[in-house]
Amino acid sequence: MTTELRFSKDHEWVRVESDGVAVIGVTDFAAGQLGDVVYVDLPEEGDTITAGTEMGEIESTKSVSDLFSPITGTVTEVNQAVVDAPELVNASPFEDGWLIRASFEELPEDLLTREQYTELVGE
Amino acid sequence: MPDQPLNATALSAIHEGLGAAFTDFAGWQMPVRYTSDLAEHHAVRRSAGIFDLSHMGEIRLQGPEAGQALDHALAGKLSGLSVGRAKYSLMLTEDGGVVDDVIVYRLAEDSYLVVANAGNAPEVARELTERSRDHDVQVRDESAEIALIAVQGPASEGIVVTALADAAVAGISAQDVAALRYYRVLQGTYQGAELLLARTGYTGEDGFELYVPAAQAVDLWELLTAAGGEDLVPCGLASRDTLRLEAGMPLYGHELGRDILPAQAGLGRVVALAAKGDFVGRAAIEAADLEGARVLVGLAAEGRRAGRAGSAVKDAAGAVIGEVTSGALSPTLGHPVAMAFIDPDHAEPGTDLVIDVRGKDLPARVVPLPFYTRD
Numbered sequence: 001m002t003t004e005l006r007f008s009k010d011h012e013w014v015r016v017e018s019d020g021v022a023v024i025g026v027t028d029f030a031a032g033q034l035g036d037v038v039y040v041d042l043p044e045e046g047d048t049i050t051a052g053t054e055m056g057e058i059e060s061t062k063s064v065s066d067l068f069s070p071i072t073g074t075v076t077e078v079n080q081a082v083v084d085a086p087e088l089v090n091a092s093p094f095e096d097g098w099l100i101r102a103s104f105e106e107l108p109e110d111l112l113t114r115e116q117y118t119e120l121v122g123e
Numbered sequence: 124m125p126d127q128p129l130n131a132t133a134l135s136a137i138h139e140g141l142g143a144a145f146t147d148f149a150g151w152q153m154p155v156r157y158t159s160d161l162a163e164h165h166a167v168r169r170s171a172g173i174f175d176l177s178h179m180g181e182i183r184l185q186g187p188e189a190g191q192a193l194d195h196a197l198a199g200k201l202s203g204l205s206v207g208r209a210k211y212s213l214m215l216t217e218d219g220g221v222v223d224d225v226i227v228y229r230l231a232e233d234s235y236l237v238v239a240n241a242g243n244a245p246e247v248a249r250e251l252t253e254r255s256r257d258h259d260v261q262v263r264d265e266s267a268e269i270a271l272i273a274v275q276g277p278a279s280e281g282i283v284v285t286a287l288a289d290a291a292v293a294g295i296s297a298q299d300v301a302a303l304r305y306y307r308v309l310q311g312t313y314q315g316a317e318l319l320l321a322r323t324g325y326t327g328e329d330g331f332e333l334y335v336p337a338a339q340a341v342d343l344w345e346l347l348t349a350a351g352g353e354d355l356v357p358c359g360l361a362s363r364d365t366l367r368l369e370a371g372m373p374l375y376g377h378e379l380g381r382d383i384l385p386a387q388a389g390l391g392r393v394v395a396l397a398a399k400g401d402f403v404g405r406a407a408i409e410a411a412d413l414e415g416a417r418v419l420v421g422l423a424a425e426g427r428r429a430g431r432a433g434s435a436v437k438d439a440a441g442a443v444i445g446e447v448t449s450g451a452l453s454p455t456l457g458h459p460v461a462m463a464f465i466d467p468d469h470a471e472p473g474t475d476l477v478i479d480v481r482g483k484d485l486p487a488r489v490v491p492l493p494f495y496t497r498d
Binding site: 032033036038039041057059060061062064090 | 161365431452481
């Protein structure tokens, strides 16, 4: 069983898997705004990430954006497929284009539901 | 400044229908991409792309002294331009800096069209009027009335020939299009209105730029896209920027500006010091001491991270010796490229430098411009 997606205001999504680990990626809205993603700079396995702070970068042909961690925890896995083929972020932002997995104690309370996020981005 | 409503081009409904993402560019709502920046970029390199560039400014000079007026107002010798030809030129400040870079078409002995960047067009029109006041010439800013559609890429000639053969075009034959050489312009009519068909562009590929009144823009776009079929891809400004960067073409506000002398940007040859007399900016250009002044170079790197406008450029010892003005992961070449102004001691091709990419050092090497040249 996996839980529903939760969203940060910084356009990252979080999905808690059955093993209690969080999977993190960027939303389709963010991917669309960025344009073609050509590079992702991600934290390494074992790194600590903190909710609302920078954990990496995402570059498109046009621009560079910071990646903000939606949760506080420890990175347990980096998606090597997306490092090697950053276009996965555009092609499959919620599935194959996930960025990292992280263990955590608890999710921040200010994460948004899909409805709230949809309202935020006005789509 | 209060927010101004954005200008929309005559083609905005077409862009919306194609699902374009828009950006505010110099006060215009312009398509930044339709589907994918990269796919649009590759389409221009491999087949063809179609761009709405109606935000560009068009200023017409008409009168017996139009050529002399332009010789005074711009850096090139436009009075010597043959009818039917185009020339890249610069408008300079009194201090020798760049007001804008422009394309000038000579349409008749007494008629020229100056095409300026969208953000600079009102200023260029004002300056052309001011600088022409001692000459017998009328200066008219037609930017709001003229639409510009570009068809760029190796397949563009066939597409334009097919499109015009099917259409109510007078004065331009298929043979004329095929025989048209780079930086030449043909004049005809489309639906009874003035059509200028120029073999010019800003992508580093063969291509055409078509100027028509705004009222003809939608029909002309649809005519071209019907002729192009799958070989012709609608392209936004994001791909235009990576295309021109690969081709080493300067962009105003990045490689050109009021505080940059043409020679620093490698455009000394555009300033016709020997060929003509006085013109605005001449005295400053002649007096300029370029010793030690930063010069524009190309930088190439490995990997996927790109230096961006504003990134510092450092020498091997870590001293800042310049700044990136444009940079991206080159879609065609597959590695990062950048243009940068750097101290001349480090400008020799082959010099190893470092770009500070948001706090991380990216090794880069000075390379000749352009990065990409078509076969």
